Amino acid sequence: MTEAGRGRDGAAADGGKAPAPGRRRDAARSRELLVQAAMELFADRGFERTTTREIGERAGVDPALIARYFGSKMQLYLAAVRVEQGDAVPADLLDEDRLRGLLERFDRRGPGPSFQAAVLPSDNTEVQQAARGHLDERLVQPLCDRFAAEQVDRPRLRAELAAAAFAGVVLARSSGAFGELAEAEPGELLPLLHDLLAASRPAR
Amino acid sequence: MTEAGRGRDGAAADGGKAPAPGRRRDAARSRELLVQAAMELFADRGFERTTTREIGERAGVDPALIARYFGSKMQLYLAAVRVEQGDAVPADLLDEDRLRGLLERFDRRGPGPSFQAAVLPSDNTEVQQAARGHLDERLVQPLCDRFAAEQVDRPRLRAELAAAAFAGVVLARSSGAFGELAEAEPGELLPLLHDLLAASRPAR
DNA sequence: CGAGTATGTCATCATCTGAAGACATCGTCT
C-alpha cells in the first residue's frame, strides 16, 4: 500500500480546506497517482492491454477507486490525455532545440498515450477524438500555421505528414522494434531526425 | 502457401491433386480464408482487439477451426505475418516508383499487421519477433545495405529511422487520425513522402 | 455400398476484465 508518512497533525495545521500533502486519506492524491500510473501504462502497453488492476497496482491505489473517481477506465484515459495535454508546450517539430526537448522528455517519460492513438485505429470515438485533439493542437496546428505563413503549398498535409513521421519514430523508438533506433542517444538521433522532418518543407 | 502438407492429412495431400474449388469441405480453403480475414482484422484493429469470433465471422468459418488448424490465435497471427511476408517484394523506400507501389497497395489492402508491431510495445515476444523480422527484412535491411554501399555514416540508424517514419505515416493514414493525410490521393502524397524519406540520407 | 477419416458445428469451460456494491476506516465539524 502506498504509505506516505502519517502526519495527521499536518492536516490539522493548515487552515484552508485543501488537504495536506501527507494525509493518509487524500482523494486528490489518489486521483493523481492513478492518472500518472495510467499515463505510463497506457503509453507503454496501449489502452486495451492495460487493465484497471495493473493501474491500481502501479499507483498503489485500489482499482475500485478508478470507477469511483473517474467513472470508468475510458474516462481515466481521457483524464490522462488531458494531463498530458496540460503540461505540454506546443512543440515545433522543425526547431532543433524544441525537438531535442521533446526527445529527451520522451526518453524519460515515454511518449504519451495520444501518440499511439494517432497511429492505431480505434473504434472508440471518444478516446480517439481526445487524443487526436491533443496531437493536433500540440504538433500539427503550429506546424501548419508556420507553413501557411511561409506560403508553402498544402500546409496542412505537410504538417500532418511530419507529425505522423515523428510519431512513428518516437513510438518505434520506445517500442524497441528497431535496435539502433531504440538505443541511439538523443544526441545522435537529433540531427538525423531534424533533417528528416525538415524535409516536410519544400527545399528553398 | 495455402497448404504445406501436414502430417495427418494424408487424404488431402495424396496424389498431388488439389481439392476441387467447389468442395464443400476443404481444410486448405478454410485455412486460407482464416488467414486472409485475420490479416485484415489484425491490421485494422490490432492483435488484442481482434477476437477469434470476429475472424471466424469475416472468414465465414467457424472460429473453432482456428484452434484446430493453427493451434491458437497467436499462431494464426504468425501465419498471417508469414503470408504477408511471402507475397511482399522487398521495398526500396527511397525509390519513388516502389514507394508508389507500396502506397497504392496499402490503399487497397491496408498495411499489414507487422506495421503495428513496429510501433506498439508488446510483451508477446513471439508475435513481435515475427513482425519485426518481417519489417527488417523487407524495409530496413535493403535500405541499410544501400546506405552502406553509398558509404553513408550510421547506415543502420538511418534506415531504421526512415522505416519508422514510413510506418508512422502509413499507419496514421489508415487510422484516419489526420484528416488530410488520410484523404490525400497517393499521387499528392507521394512526392512529399518521397522527399521526406529521402532526407534520411544526408544531402549531397 | 459401407467403413473410416477429414472436416465442420455446437455447446461449454476457465479465465480475465471492467464495474458495482457492501462494508470498514478515517477526518472533520459541531
Added chain:
DNA sequence: AGACGATGTCTTCAGATGATGACATACTCG
C-alpha cells in the same frame, strides 16, 4: 465526544474471450 461524510478495501457480478471436446456431416477409398 459524537455524528456524518469522505475515503479506502474487499468481494462479487456479468460479460467477453480464447480454447476445448463431443458430436454431426461429408468425402474418400476399399
